[in-house]
Amino acid sequence: MLETNLDAVCISPNATRSQYDEYVNQPTIQRLYYHSAPDQFDGSYFLSQLQQSLHHYPFDIGSNDYELLDHCRKELIRFLATCSKILQELGPWATDFFILRTIRTLKQSVDKNQGLLLNWSDEKHEVILRCMQNPPLDQHITEDTLASQKLVPSTKVDSLVEFLTTIDATSTTILIFVTQRAVAMVLSEILNRDERTKRSFKSAYIVGSSSYKDRSIHFKDLATLKSQQTVLEEFRDQRINIVVATSVLEEGIDVPACNVVICMDPPMHLKSFIQRRGRARRKDSTFVMLFPTHGGFGLVEQWQGLERDLKLAYQEQRAKAEELKSLMADEELPDRTLRVPSSGYVVLNIFWLVR
Numbered sequence: 001m002l003e004t005n006l007d008a009v010c011i012s013p014n015a016t017r018s019q020y021d022e023y024v025n026q027p028t029i030q031r032l033y034y035h036s037a038p039d040q041f042d043g044s045y046f047l048s049q050l051q052q053s054l055h056h057y058p059f060d061i062g063s064n065d066y067e068l069l070d071h072c073r074k075e076l077i078r079f080l081a082t083c084s085k086i087l088q089e090l091g092p093w094a095t096d097f098f099i100l101r102t103i104r105t106l107k108q109s110v111d112k113n114q115g116l117l118l119n120w121s122d123e124k125h126e127v128i129l130r131c132m133q134n135p136p137l138d139q140h141i142t143e144d145t146l147a148s149q150k151l152v153p154s155t156k157v158d159s160l161v162e163f164l165t166t167i168d169a170t171s172t173t174i175l176i177f178v179t180q181r182a183v184a185m186v187l188s189e190i191l192n193r194d195e196r197t198k199r200s201f202k203s204a205y206i207v208g209s210s211s212y213k214d215r216s217i218h219f220k221d222l223a224t225l226k227s228q229q230t231v232l233e234e235f236r237d238q239r240i241n242i243v244v245a246t247s248v249l250e251e252g253i254d255v256p257a258c259n260v261v262i263c264m265d266p267p268m269h270l271k272s273f274i275q276r277r278g279r280a281r282r283k284d285s286t287f288v289m290l291f292p293t294h295g296g297f298g299l300v301e302q303w304q305g306l307e308r309d310l311k312l313a314y315q316e317q318r319a320k321a322e323e324l325k326s327l328m329a330d331e332e333l334p335d336r337t338l339r340v341p342s343s344g345y346v347v348l349n350i351f352w353l354v355r
Helices: 002-006 014-023 045-055 066-090 092-111 122-132 143-148 155-164 181-193 219-224 231-236 270-279 299-330
Strands: 028-034 174-177 203-206 242-245 260-263 286-292
Touching: 028 155, 045 066, 045 092, 045 122, 066 092, 066 122, 066 155, 066 181, 092 122, 092 181, 155 181, 155 286, 181 203, 181 242, 203 231, 231 242, 260 270, 270 299
Parallel strands: 028 286, 174 242, 174 260, 203 242, 260 286
Antiparallel strands: none
């Protein structure tokens, strides 16, 4: 594709071949399985409170703007859907942490007039905050008290953590892919707090280019707003050895070669599979995918088969192009030299005449 678009030939210089072989390698594929059950948790206390609050919405929140109330209700529904996703993916502790972190960030935005959600009016900020504090969820339990509680992860996260304990953290850089921004933020927090990983690993997250200037940010992503410019620099300098990311790191961003790449969910398609696997390009690297015990069978083999078919199709096309090029080279081309009969001069271009 690159050669066709640029009308060029890509060549790997022999002088740097040893470096290429050292840093670009095909990783070993490993599968991790976890037991998935819809009723694995009793639920999140904060999530159940928010669900009850939404059930009685709109209550007396001091606004008669029905268009505003309807918009806020839709924001809350999206937020609750994200919380439910975190509950199933990461567990109840993670869900409570996410809700508390969102409330804290929203309160700071209102109290300090930061306007983190720039497309929101002050009234909309106030309405959402009243909904999140009816009843006041963070009155008795804060992030500090939550930190003192036992962190009980989901079976999926537990499988991930158990795998990480088998790795030598001193010489490893790890990239973990997830599907949602909020999941990236909370999973990074879990890895920094879990007793099995917090002493060996330091984690951060990257979820895209959204910033305070992004007016399309949803309330459900409010807690993920933070400066991420230094995360990749710290990753390159190995001040952190785990980055949890969304698909934004699949391509287009210069990421250091990793020892381990982990997909918390199977890639959506072949392109994603190839791009994620390509991030694990150091020698003796590992590409890990998590699957529920009742699913995912044969998926990796299917992608690998499709990849082989693509390579064969490309090689056949390349062979035909080389054959056509060889045939054209063997043809005798007519003499197109422009010669002036009266003088014997040959025209090389519009500026020079030679004899």
